[in-house]
Amino acid sequence: MLASLLDTRLLDPRTLVTRSRAGLTATVRDKIGGDTFADTHERIWFTEGERWFADSDPIWRVHGDAAMFIGGIRALLLQSLHPVAMLGVSEHSGFRSDPWGRLQRTSTYLATTTYGTVEDAERIIRIVRAIHGRVTGTTPGGEPYRADDPHLLGWVHVAEVDSxxxxxxxxxxxxxxxxxxxxxxxxxxxxxxxxxxxxxPQTWAENQALLEAYRPELSSSPAARDVAHFLLREPPLTGPSKLGYAALAAGAVSLLPPWVRSTLLLPTLPTTDRFVVRPVVRSALAALRWALADPTGMPEPRR
Structure with missing residues (x-):
């Protein structure tokens, strides 16, 4: 042990940076991809075939940026305001018992439909549609609901686009x-x-108009408050990872409209958001981009 501590190679800044980067890279990839990250990456990027989108498309840029971590948290908070949509999440998704599994399935879906071949994208859409078809239940008022209800799917979609x-x-x-x-x-x-x-929606204006049209259906509920508590106060993380996540979560909250924050009983602090939260978030995202750009073990994707 003493010999190892005295090994000057361990004190080399380049070695320390490399190891720190490798550790952060491994942690992030494990959370978003799980044990199958490498295989999924290989299939999405290196399978021959036609794709719906190219690297010049905005969807490629948005879905490939580290800001998606913040967008995802914001989307979940916003989506939670629809009581019927939240029933499907709370009763069927297992977001508390298996939050990383849910994240991994969502990230695989987004990556495949954005960057994968048409064949793989259509396959994963069929899988998700089949899952939605099995998610059914009854509201407290006695009304049946289905996860594949186009109206509920529309709410989830516009909230994601907005976020x-x-x-x-x-x-x-x-x-x-x-x-x-x-x-x-x-x-x-x-x-x-x-x-x-x-x-x-086909334009930003249409998306915002539809989002506004859903507002009469939105409200705070025990399930929505539970999601907010879980995402913002009890995330399944410890140590440095939890601190990094806290920065991303604060960034997500800072982007929520005041009416969403008040509905979820979250504070609205514009000055703090601007001068404290957002600079910290940008630093956290810079670290994430640095880690995710680590070239070790990940070849250049097919363009």
Whole structure:
């Protein structure tokens, strides 16, 4: 042990940086991809075949940016305000018992439909549609619900679009132009339509109008407050990972509209958000991008 501590190679800054980067990279990839990360990465990027999107498309840029971590947390908080949609999550998704498994399935779906071949994208959509078809239940008022209800799917979709764009524009790389935002909405809508969303928005204005149209159906509920508590106060993490996640979660909350924050009983602190939270979030995302850009073991993707 003493000999190891005295080994000057361990004190070499380049060695320390390399090991820190490798550790952070492994942690992030384990959380978002699990044991199958390498295999999934290989299949998505190196399988020959036609793809729906290319690297010049806005959907490619948005879904490939580390700001998606923030967008995902924000989307879950926003989606939780629909009581019927939350029933499906709380009763069937296992987000508490297996949160990382749910994250891994969601990230695989997004990566496959965005970057994978048409064949693989259509296959995973069929799988998700089959799962949705089995998720049924009854509301406290006695009304039946189904996860494949186009109306509920539409809510989930517009909340995701609103959150992913908001996170990317605030914390992503080069901001999208208004035309690029509209293109992103249309591209994500083309995937959502295949999943069962009827007439998804084609522009940012349409997405915002539909989001506003859902507002009379939204409210705080025990399930929604439980999601907020889990995501913001009891995430299944410890140590440095928990601190890093706290920064991302704070960034997600900072992007929620005031009416969402008040409904979820979250504080609205514009000055703190601007001068404290967002600089910390940008630093956390810089570390994530640094880790995820680690070239070790990951070849260049097919363009």
């Amino acid at each position: 992913f764009v908001s996170a990317y524009q605030a914390f992503g790389g080069r901001r999208l132009t208004r035309a690029e935002v509209d293109t992103y909405v249309a591209q994500s809508g083309s995937v959502a339509e295949r999943l069962g969303v009827v007439d998804p």
